[in-house]
Amino acid sequence: MIKVGIVGGTGYTGVELLRLLAQHPEVEVEAITSRSEAGMRVGDMYPNLRGHYDTLAFSEPDPRRLGACDAVFFATPHGVAHALAGELLAQGTRVIDLSADFRLRDAEVWAEWYGQPHGAPALLDEAVYGLPEMHRERIRRARLIAVPGCYPTAVQLGLLPLLEAGLIDTEHVIADCKSGVTGAGRGAKVPSLLAEASESMKAYGAGGHRHLPEIRQGLGDAAGGAVGLTFVPHLTPMIRGIHATLYGRLKSEPGDLQALFEQRFADEPFVDVMPAGSHPETRSVKGANVCRLAVHRPAGGDTVVVLSVIDNLVKGASGQAVQNLNIMFGFAENAGLAAPALMP
Amino acid sequence: MIKVGIVGGTGYTGVELLRLLAQHPEVEVEAITSRSEAGMRVGDMYPNLRGHYDTLAFSEPDPRRLGACDAVFFATPHGVAHALAGELLAQGTRVIDLSADFRLRDAEVWAEWYGQPHGAPALLDEAVYGLPEMHRERIRRARLIAVPGCYPTAVQLGLLPLLEAGLIDTEHVIADCKSGVTGAGRGAKVPSLLAEASESMKAYGAGGHRHLPEIRQGLGDAAGGAVGLTFVPHLTPMIRGIHATLYGRLKSEPGDLQALFEQRFADEPFVDVMPAGSHPETRSVKGANVCRLAVHRPAGGDTVVVLSVIDNLVKGASGQAVQNLNIMFGFAENAGLAAPALMP
Amino acid sequence: MIKVGIVGGTGYTGVELLRLLAQHPEVEVEAITSRSEAGMRVGDMYPNLRGHYDTLAFSEPDPRRLGACDAVFFATPHGVAHALAGELLAQGTRVIDLSADFRLRDAEVWAEWYGQPHGAPALLDEAVYGLPEMHRERIRRARLIAVPGCYPTAVQLGLLPLLEAGLIDTEHVIADCKSGVTGAGRGAKVPSLLAEASESMKAYGAGGHRHLPEIRQGLGDAAGGAVGLTFVPHLTPMIRGIHATLYGRLKSEPGDLQALFEQRFADEPFVDVMPAGSHPETRSVKGANVCRLAVHRPAGGDTVVVLSVIDNLVKGASGQAVQNLNIMFGFAENAGLAAPALMP
Amino acid sequence: MIKVGIVGGTGYTGVELLRLLAQHPEVEVEAITSRSEAGMRVGDMYPNLRGHYDTLAFSEPDPRRLGACDAVFFATPHGVAHALAGELLAQGTRVIDLSADFRLRDAEVWAEWYGQPHGAPALLDEAVYGLPEMHRERIRRARLIAVPGCYPTAVQLGLLPLLEAGLIDTEHVIADCKSGVTGAGRGAKVPSLLAEASESMKAYGAGGHRHLPEIRQGLGDAAGGAVGLTFVPHLTPMIRGIHATLYGRLKSEPGDLQALFEQRFADEPFVDVMPAGSHPETRSVKGANVCRLAVHRPAGGDTVVVLSVIDNLVKGASGQAVQNLNIMFGFAENAGLAAPALMP
Structure with missing residues (x-):
């Protein structure tokens, strides 16, 4: 059982992480942050989660609490993970970033398309592009994952x-x-x-x-x-x-x-x-x-x-993020991801 | 691990049973019947099930094969369970009927609303209306469940x-x-x-x-x-x-x-x-x-x-049917039913 | 041919008025106001209107220009018509208000439900509730119509x-x-x-x-x-x-x-x-x-x-507003309103 | 005022023709055929047309009655217009076919894609492909139009x-x-x-x-x-x-x-x-x-x-058919087609 944190949990990729992790046998969600909704319980914002996370509430982002997690997901707009990722890595926490912050290897190209300087170019070398079908071995050893768009x-x-x-x-x-x-x-x-x-x-x-x-x-x-x-x-x-x-x-x-x-x-x-x-x-x-x-x-x-x-929201975001987590921590690659699609 | 059969598996309640049972730790789907689609693999009809039931195919209804199951679900139009339920019960198989066949205690009322005589009035006495919130104790001991509409x-x-x-x-x-x-x-x-x-x-x-x-x-x-x-x-x-x-x-x-x-x-x-x-x-x-x-x-x-x-399709049909199964067989009541809703 | 103005034309009832009036044989839209979109042509905001109102653009609300119209529709949030209606009536312009401003005869009840004092209680007596099926004769003679919700x-x-x-x-x-x-x-x-x-x-x-x-x-x-x-x-x-x-x-x-x-x-x-x-x-x-x-x-x-x-948006708002206009001005009651529904 | 007939009026292109022609100042719908729904009034099948065609009912296709029309639309599956078009043309009725029957100039290619022999190859020479933006002049003189898909x-x-x-x-x-x-x-x-x-x-x-x-x-x-x-x-x-x-x-x-x-x-x-x-x-x-x-x-x-x-259903079928009619009969090209799109 590992502890994970989620930064920026009020968006669709955040709630999707919660939905998937509710079924994950090896993961406990320790913290989920949101500046705008701090104090609200996740089930009050997303009633589908009522009965699944009854004590979990959004909190202000606290690097120390996040740093106590084994892994932290960023489900944030671009730019946020730049600022925090290094601090978490320094505490030994692995980072799985669902935003675009570490997807492009070239900080200049990033700056051009996102209209602001890259905030953590020093981390780009070790960031691994989290497409398991191309980079599974590198993901296994990674500390910092850029989940593909x-x-x-x-x-x-x-x-x-x-x-x-x-x-x-x-x-x-x-x-x-x-x-x-x-x-x-x-x-x-x-x-x-x-x-x-x-x-x-x-x-x-x-x-x-x-x-x-x-x-x-x-x-x-x-x-x-x-x-x-x-x-x-x-x-x-x-x-x-x-x-x-x-x-x-x-x-x-x-x-x-x-x-x-x-x-x-x-x-x-x-x-x-x-x-x-x-x-x-x-x-x-x-x-x-x-x-x-x-x-x-x-x-x-x-x-x-x-x-x-x-x-x-799944293979294109939160599910792929969990798949990366599973590979990084040696869990079954389909842990938390085994349910069939909802059809019809 | 018990073995279950599904009669009439091509409709929405049938595929929903398969979706839920794919996640059930105590259940194996032994047979799924369909006269019209006999021979077709379930994943070919419902691609969401590809990778979950790779060898399971629709088959002609065979009372002996179904009778070898611990429980059989009927996901059929009205009238079908009337004909088969007794034969399965006689073989010791428990029956969970998602159709309307055993929901009304009065065979006359049934005949009036469904426009045909009731086909198994002798079974009405022992059929239990499968609303756990009203009849959990009777469900526990039941051989024949009428899943509510x-x-x-x-x-x-x-x-x-x-x-x-x-x-x-x-x-x-x-x-x-x-x-x-x-x-x-x-x-x-x-x-x-x-x-x-x-x-x-x-x-x-x-x-x-x-x-x-x-x-x-x-x-x-x-x-x-x-x-x-x-x-x-x-x-x-x-x-x-x-x-x-x-x-x-x-x-x-x-x-x-x-x-x-x-x-x-x-x-x-x-x-x-x-x-x-x-x-x-x-x-x-x-x-x-x-x-x-x-x-x-x-x-x-x-x-x-x-x-x-x-x-x-879930609490209104297939999920409630699984909930009844869980109660009848002493499984955790939420076995196979633990996943949060898909939202958004 | 009469001239009409529309106050607050960027919302759904505003664009719906434009859609209906484009087919009205007796009406020309002289002005459509919007503080936020002043200067934008209506076809740039609502491309379905391209080719129908090519010179018409949103403008700042100008009581004089509106007062030169034969009739003015208000397609505004509550409170706006309170402030302007009297001024337009004084210039001889008839007012057809699609908002809630003149629907309740009792200013106190209005204040209670809308959380602010009624802004034009003196006009309530002459406002006619524009449900033709109840008040057609009064509508015919009215200067101020409150279009029903x-x-x-x-x-x-x-x-x-x-x-x-x-x-x-x-x-x-x-x-x-x-x-x-x-x-x-x-x-x-x-x-x-x-x-x-x-x-x-x-x-x-x-x-x-x-x-x-x-x-x-x-x-x-x-x-x-x-x-x-x-x-x-x-x-x-x-x-x-x-x-x-x-x-x-x-x-x-x-x-x-x-x-x-x-x-x-x-x-x-x-x-x-x-x-x-x-x-x-x-x-x-x-x-x-x-x-x-x-x-x-x-x-x-x-x-x-x-x-x-x-x-x-039609019988529940803009269509009913046009029906009221037709009654007030002696046009065929279905002028601009003759097209069948879009089905499928 | 001309009289038109519609063959095969129960499908979506048929009802769409009725919707558009209800607003057409120069056209009266004389007959609409349907074998399966003969006798049913159009408003009973398509309630959006209630109040617009109160006496019009579907009828068995009757070549004489259709031949008395100035123009006949075919809103039929492929193959139907092959059989009837010639007979109507011989009576002086112009034919506007919304099906694929006369779109391909080469009867062999048609037969290959539609899996049956072409039923009226002799008419292919005079059929005009009804895309006004390419063939307006030929449409003007045409007796037989193949409306594009x-x-x-x-x-x-x-x-x-x-x-x-x-x-x-x-x-x-x-x-x-x-x-x-x-x-x-x-x-x-x-x-x-x-x-x-x-x-x-x-x-x-x-x-x-x-x-x-x-x-x-x-x-x-x-x-x-x-x-x-x-x-x-x-x-x-x-x-x-x-x-x-x-x-x-x-x-x-x-x-x-x-x-x-x-x-x-x-x-x-x-x-x-x-x-x-x-x-x-x-x-x-x-x-x-x-x-x-x-x-x-x-x-x-x-x-x-x-x-x-x-x-x-409009520029891709029934509207384009009416546009062709307008060109063929010298009406304003937008007669019956002047209403803006429904948005939102």
Whole structure:
């Protein structure tokens, strides 16, 4: 049994951590912080947690109390983990950051996309990008994890087999992504109102989205060189889920794409390559830490289409964070993550 | 570890049983039957179950194979359990019927509402109405359980404290109920299409709904006499959830209604009386075997309003069925039912 | 052709006025005000209006410019019309107020429910409650209209026939109402987010809602005496629509209720009494200025159930405002209001 | 005033024709046919039409009665118009077919994709593809119109400027399309249930969809040669709307793309090129006969992204059919099509 803390627990990734950890046999939540809601019990804010955390209340962030935890999750806006991570690491606490603070290796690129200087560049060297399907061994030894973003998870898992095998033109990859509205967080913004966002579909950020450099970095690692990516995210009228539709141009006859994908993920507990011809639905992963993939080659042509679905709050955030924790602490990788998706 | 069978597993209550039992530490699903889908693996029909039941496939109903199970769930249309239950009981298998087949004690009333003769009147005497909050001790010893309907569960739990205490006029009770569309089952009917049922609200069955005699029977048991109930169900554009709004007229000063409710359900693991002034949301029980209640007395007048929410597929069907199983077999009552609701 | 102004045009009732008036053959929108969005063209805020009002932009409220209009609509939070209405009336401009400012005849009651003193009590005497089905003749001659609220419209139209005929017990009337989320306005509030409000149902204001005194006042007028009403509104996961389910207790044999309703509304262009046994759907009035009603008497008992549906933004707000305008200015009552509902 | 008939009026495109024609000043609906619902009044099937077509009822298809109309719309499954169109044309009735029967010029290709021989190849020569933005002059003189499909309309309008100007590589065009569920029609199919299709997103037909040859034919006309298109449609949890996200690779510096689009559609009443940087929402065209477009060139690279939205039932079907009628009969092109979209 280890003790964990959660910094910034009032948002959707915070409450999702609580939901998952309530079922985790090896973890006790010692502290959850929120400046705005300090003193409120978690069950009063999130009634689904009534009966699960009856004494746990939001508290002011206290580095000493957090430092007494074995691990601390950051479920905060960008910039917050920069300030606190070093202090916690110094106390021997491992840090699992769900924000974007440590995802980009290059502090300059980070500063450019986030509009402020990077607050902890000295930590970048040891931060490990927490995509277990690429970096499981490094995660095992890590003290500081940057949990991948939701779009980056769906896109990278769908493209890894093709890029690692060198099958597609790396200059012109397209990721057309559709996300449920929890991807925009719990902030009270007019465009996120049910009256505005339901019964509608729209693209956003077509000119450039903050997940773009993160995805490019990851795809570049897989490809062994720069990848030219066009990434268009869309807002979809549903609560959870990302559907990434990925297009690549084959450079030559690729062989058996289905087998390539199945072999690449054969040992992965949370990647499910569906049978040939499948079209995964986002609801098939609702609440579950799973990425389901299908690979198509329409009319046998030179375009390959990969369909990749995740729950943005689970495999795209809190579930992947718990998966990283499990790897770091030697727990069963599916501890707390074993429940099937909620369907229908 | 016990072995269970599921008859009629392709509908929503069937797949929900599989979802819940996947997390049950004491249960193995030995067989799941479907005439129409025999041979298909459950993960091919319900991809959320991929990785959880990889060898389980739908099979033709085989009384011998089912009779070798410790318990069998019926997740079937009405009439099916009538035919099979006796044969299974004779083999020593306990039967938990999620359909309406054994809910009404009076075979004549059943025949009137369901438009066909009752197929197993001899079993009615020993069938136990599986609402643990009323009949836990009888459930413990039962061989045959009639799992309550979804509306009946929400309505009865909300009215029990008032009726048992004799506080309200039993001649004029009103239950205005709102249900998500899974309450209508998985049949392909035009009114259940997304294009028809979303962005709309409507009542149905205002002249009389099959759950009416069941609710009246249960309320009558609690009140110790006949209860005059007006029950109007409504279709709500959501997948899961029932919200029952219950109106009763107080016969005299009722004392502390909040305390009455809290005391009535103090020992109930799956009934949550919320703080005074609360308005429970159906999403706070999505996927969870919980009924959340709040009691109001507007402007201190003589009308009491109870708000009662459940997930129609869990506490209103499959979760309650598992709860009954747990009680019958002496398992922890929350085995397989411990996960918090999925929120948001 | 008359000229109209709209004060406070950025909310949902404002844009809905623009949508309806775009089709009105006798009306030109001269000015639309918004302090926060002054200078922005309406089509930039509401792209559905692109091509319909290409030169119209939001402007600072200017009493002189508004006073040059034949009529001015207020689509503002409460309190705003109090301050401006008198000034406009003095200039000969007629005022149609969609807010609550002039709905209650008693300034004290208003002050109690809205938490501030009434700002224009001297105008209350001449304000006419703009429910054409009750006050058409007075509307014709009115200078100042208080457009009824959304819930009050649905509830009053459903109960008028029963109360006017003296058929039901006036002490115990119940209105269980379900509203789409636009009823909560366009404010950026967390509970109105798609991620919070969809896939869920909840009551709110069970202890008392601001529409309660307005409904009671109107029902009292119809009944010729005080009416005891329990009113519980619910939030429903849809954009538009109100479904009011109304329960009354019959005092004696009521005769033919269907005929009573049909006769009461025989000459009403915007009230549709559906055939006996019907269950009106809110989507059947989406975008249309119609109230559809059905009356039921379950099992021939002493409880009468009326189902009443409107679009909260049309017959419950902006459409009804235009209907009032049409009556006041002698236009065809359905001018600008002739389009069928959008279904599906 | 002309008389029109509608064959196959019970589906979504049929009811949408009735909704639009109710507002058309020059058209009277003389007959609407349905074998399955003959005798039922349209208002009984579609209550939104109550009060608009009170005497109109579905009737058995009667070629003589239809032949007495000035124009007949087919809102039927494929194959039906093949059989009847010739007979109506021979009587001097013009035919506007919303089905796929006359969209492909090559009867062989049609037979391949629709799995049956083409039933009226002799009519293909005179059939005009009813996309006014390409073929307005031919439509004016046409007797037989093939109304474009929903996806083809959104995709072609978005790509026409680029292809006509020869700016993009025609071998590798990608159309990632998202559609609301009415695109699948009103058939009672399990995947279209609210319980199945809401809160989820999925691709379908990635291996080949019937709209593919139609789109290729139209793009080829614009490009003056074959176009290699990858087309992946997706099902989105909303009632109406198509969002097409279109990707092309620029062959050279394209000049001012925004100006190109604005000029191409400057005289088009139903194509709205939004300001640079815009992201059109499908809800901005809900119920309206409009296509809104935006063109992006992310990071100034060689990929151009066009965002194109329509209402699949209006500009993607029934509205476009009425627009064709208006052109054929010399009515104002926006007759019956003038109302703004319903937003929110």
